[in-house]
Amino acid sequence: MFESFVSTIELVINKLNGLLWGSVLMYVLVAAGVFFTLRLAFIQFRLFGHGAKLVIQGREKVDGISSFQVFCTSMAARVGTGNMAGVAVAITVGGAGAIFWMWLIALLGMATAFVESTLAQVYKVKDSEGQYRGGPAYYMEQGLGKRWMGVIFSILLIIAFGFAFNAAQANTMTDALNNAFGFDKTIVGLVIMLASAYIICGGLKKVARASELIVPVMAVAYLAIAMVVLVINIDQVPAALSLIVKSAFGWEEAAGGAMGAMMAGIARGLFSNEAGMGSAANIAASATPNPNHPASQGFVQMIGVFVDTLVICSASAAIILLSGVLDNPGEQGGIGLLQLALTNELGGWAAYFIAFAIILFCFSSIIANYSYAESNIMFLTKSKKVLFIFRGLVLAMVMAGSVASLQLVWNFADVSMGLMALVNIAAITMLSKVAFAVIKDYEKQMKQGKTPTFDPKQFPEIEGVEQGEWSTAKMADKA
16 A cells, blocks of 8 residues: 555656656746846856956955855755766767757856846845845745745755755765775765764854865866866867767767757756756855845856856766767666766776765765755744754755665655746746846946945835845935
8 A cells, every 4th residue: 555655656756857857947947048148138158257257256255155155055066966977867868969958058047047146145134143044035035025935945945955865965975985995885874974964063154164175176176087088089079079069959860869969958957057946046145245246146156057067067078978988888877877988098996086076076065955955944934943953854864865765755856846946937037127137237337447336225126125234234324
């Protein structure tokens, strides 16, 4: 009886996943990316250099959490096994052309990420400890006056990022260490749980500091390995690029044809860079931006989408395509295909490097995912007791994920993430007038040679907001 019930639940969840990720989300997120790109006059291309400059400038010391620390934290959540295994799956299913569509969806998603992160800054609030918090739930309540909408978003995010994805990341880590070194999964799980506890119990600031240390190391190490493969096979680079373009449009025989390449590339690209899902906006609100204007953090998060897909995912694609492993992949798929590619190119030690990369990628994702969920717990309740219990549950899921396969939980998380994205896209579309006005103000001040600053009195669109740094300034001026 129980097994029949579980089978029915699995069937329903799989159907929902197929509907959400196979069609609905793809069209909604692509449409949003096109809309914001056109409405902002291709800002991700026009001011890409300015955004990159702000990422570097964000390293300057500020009160609270810096823009660079927030950039690293959002990258920690974005960059995970999806950047390795996900790329391999996309190529296996859709052929090399899937990479082209991953690039395209990331370029469009940069505009969406800009808008949601700018709104997160506009509607951020300061908690009892002086820490900024915000994100979709907060701008749904304050900007739209729809707390119920924020509650739904928070619950969906907590399920996906607080529990399920963290269990999945822990499971991937224990598998990698067990396969590479034969380590006992229970012992590895305990170590992961204790390390996670040390970071997450320190709150958002400790998560941000840890991410600032881990992310640059893991990104540089992984890109360095990809560069070695690129140099070894430099003569094959033009052919690989040609294959990507030809396969994308069906001009060359590919694994899934033109439509298969498009579907696989868009789906994996959306899943990897998270643009429009509202996840990264949660930590974007925590920053003290430099310059101190909401749009400046939008620029920083926009660059995060670029780095995730057009840099790190491209590195994985280069390793696979240049190694020639696709000519005879055998039964390998996902992370195994990438591991085979690196082993063929660099020798047996590459398997250990992949295990090391997975550890960094997954652990950083666990602590960053937690930070997203924490802000939403604090949106639902200000109770420290509830937060303490929540941390315990997160750690329990990390341990459970380390030693057991929780496929049903992960599939349910995919559904939660998909529904979360739909709620967020609806909210940022309804609040787009505010975002456009704030971004226009930033650009206007830039053109005047000023360092952009934010004056809420200039924006009747946000009149009525009674919380947050910007609205506090507005109320003081009124007094």
